[in-house]
Amino acid sequence: MPEQRQSRPSPRRDHPDPSEQDLAALVDLVRGRRVAVLTGAGVSTDSGIPDYRGPDSPPRNPMTYQQFIGDEAFRRHYWARNHVGWRHVERTSPNAGHRALTRLEQAGLLTGIITQNVDTLHVVAGSTTVVDLHGSFDRVVCLDCGHVVSRESLAERLEAANPGFVESIGDVADIEIAPDADAVIETTAHFRPVACEVCGGTLKPDIVYFGEMVPKARVARAFEIVDEADVLLVAGSSLTVHSGLRFVKHAAKAGTPVVIVNRGETRGDPLATLTIDAGATQTLEALAEALLD
Ligand SMILES: [Zn+2]
Numbered sequence: 667m668p669e670q671r672q673s674r675p676s677p678r679r680d681h682p683d684p685s686e687q688d689l690a691a692l693v694d695l696v697r698g699r700r701v702a703v704l705t706g707a708g709v710s711t712d713s714g715i716p717d718y719r720g721p722d723s724p725p726r727n728p729m730t731y732q733q734f735i736g737d738e739a740f741r742r743h744y745w746a747r748n749h750v751g752w753r754h755v756e757r758t759s760p761n762a763g764h765r766a767l768t769r770l771e772q773a774g775l776l777t778g779i780i781t782q783n784v785d786t787l788h789v790v791a792g793s794t795t796v797v798d799l800h801g802s803f804d805r806v807v808c809l810d811c812g813h814v815v816s817r818e819s820l821a822e823r824l825e826a827a828n829p830g831f832v833e834s835i836g837d838v839a840d841i842e843i844a845p846d847a848d849a850v851i852e853t854t855a856h857f858r859p860v861a862c863e864v865c866g867g868t869l870k871p872d873i874v875y876f877g878e879m880v881p882k883a884r885v886a887r888a889f890e891i892v893d894e895a896d897v898l899l900v901a902g903s904s905l906t907v908h909s910g911l912r913f914v915k916h917a918a919k920a921g922t923p924v925v926i927v928n929r930g931e932t933r934g935d936p937l938a939t940l941t942i943d944a945g946a947t948q949t950l951e952a953l954a955e956a957l958l959d
Contacts, residue, residue, distance in 0.1 A: 682929070682945030684952060691940055692949070693956045695897060695923055696775075702895035703767060704913055705781045705788070705946070708902020708928055712761040712947045714754075715785055717902075731878035734870065735809070739855075741868070746854035748871060749824050750832055752817055755784075755803050760791035763901070763947035766954035768792040773958055778891035782903060782910050784873050797888045799880055799909060801873040810867025820860070820869070827858045880909050892917055900926040902946035905934040914938070 684692070707717035733740040760768075768791045770776050778795035779788050784803045788796045804817045825832075862869055874880050892898055898917040905911045905926075914934040917924050923939040926932050927949045935941050942949060 682948050684927070684942050684944035684949045688940075688942040688944065689949070689952050689956065692925060692927075692942060692953060695925055695940060696899070696953065697957060699896035700777050700894065701770070701775055701897045701899050702777045702892045702913075702917075703779045704898065704900045704903065704910060705767075705779060705783060706901070706903025706905075706910065706928075707783060708904075708946045709763050709781075709950075710758075710761075710783050710785050710787055711902070712763065712945075713758045713785070713787055715758055715783075728876045731875040734875060735868075742857050742859055743854045745824070745859040746831070746857035749821070749828065749857070752803055752821070756817075758785060758787065760787045761947050763950040764788055764791035764793070766950040769954050769958060771795065775957065777894040780888045780891055780913065782907075795891070797884060797891065799874070799884060799888060801871070803871065803873065805872035806869050807872045808862035808865065808867045809870050811862060811865040813862055813864045814872065815863075815869075817871070823860045823863075827860050831857060874909070888913065889916060892922070893920070895922065898922055898924045900924065900928070900932070900934060900938075901950060902928060903932065904928060904930060905932045 707715070711717045729740055729744060734744060735741075764787050767776070767779060767788065771779070771793050776795070778797065779793055780797045780799055781788055782799050784798065784801050786798070786802050786804055805814055806817055806820050807814050860869065861867060892913050895917075898913065900910075900914060903910055905914060911933055914924050914926075914937050918937040924934065924937055925940045925942070926934050926938045927942045927944060927946055929943060929945060932941070
């Protein structure tokens with residue numbers, strides 16, 4: 667279960683490239699071994715999706731699953747924000763880090779990718795064995811009957827129910843699609859969410875909220891990916907929430923080396939064989955180059 671997020675200032679190097687020494691150590695550890703990869707927000711920042719948990723991020727006050735379920739005003743507010751923000755995510759493209767992982771997978775070096783991101787960019791980049799641990803932004807599920815629809819098809823219904831709403835909001839500075847209770851609810855008070863077409867029930871983005879469990883089958887599949895690997899590589903995650911940190915604990919307990927590539931400290935650092943304070947994009951690119959070229 668994800669915990670409340672905390673902003674945690676960490677020392678940060680100005681340069682996103684890994685040092686030669688770090689890169690050599692990484693290549694040594696990974697060469698000739700099968701690798702499970704766990705990715706977080708830092709892998710997608712170079713695609714234009716902000717990392718709300720990164721070292722430079724403001725404190726967050728995320729909306730919880732309980733608020734979404736129990737409070738119609740929160741639900742309306744969330745859907746209004748999502749209605750405005752989701753297309754920004756849809757318009758993003760994979761970056762060199764996503765593509766490097768796809769090349770490593772195609773070369774048979776990965777057991778799979780477990781991602782905490784909901785942006786689907788690993789799949790868009792061509793990776794095939796991907797576990798979307800926290801769900802994906804492009805699906806919507808009915809909490810009452812389980813019916814699943816695409817976010818695209820829901821967009822048409824929301825647009826019809828709220829003509830001119832997106833335009834009335836104007837420039838959106840905050841484009842996140844994750845739940846957030848910070849912003850002012852009044853600005854979205856006139857938004858009209860829509861109900862499930864099948865049963866009239868409550869719709870929710872197929873994203874794991876704070877206070878919500880990751881589905882068991884998904885967690886089990888992610889553990890398989892870790893168990894099949896000789897090394898666990900964490901990229902772009904500060905491992906703030908248990909849902910990601912548990913894989914590091916699991917690997918460390920099994921004696922599987924853990925490498926963490928992240929800008930700033932992470933909660934997994936004490937368990938890691940190697941930590942690299944560098945950009946995920948630059949490091950993954952350099953790793954693919956060293957192993958494949
Ligand atoms: Zn339904």
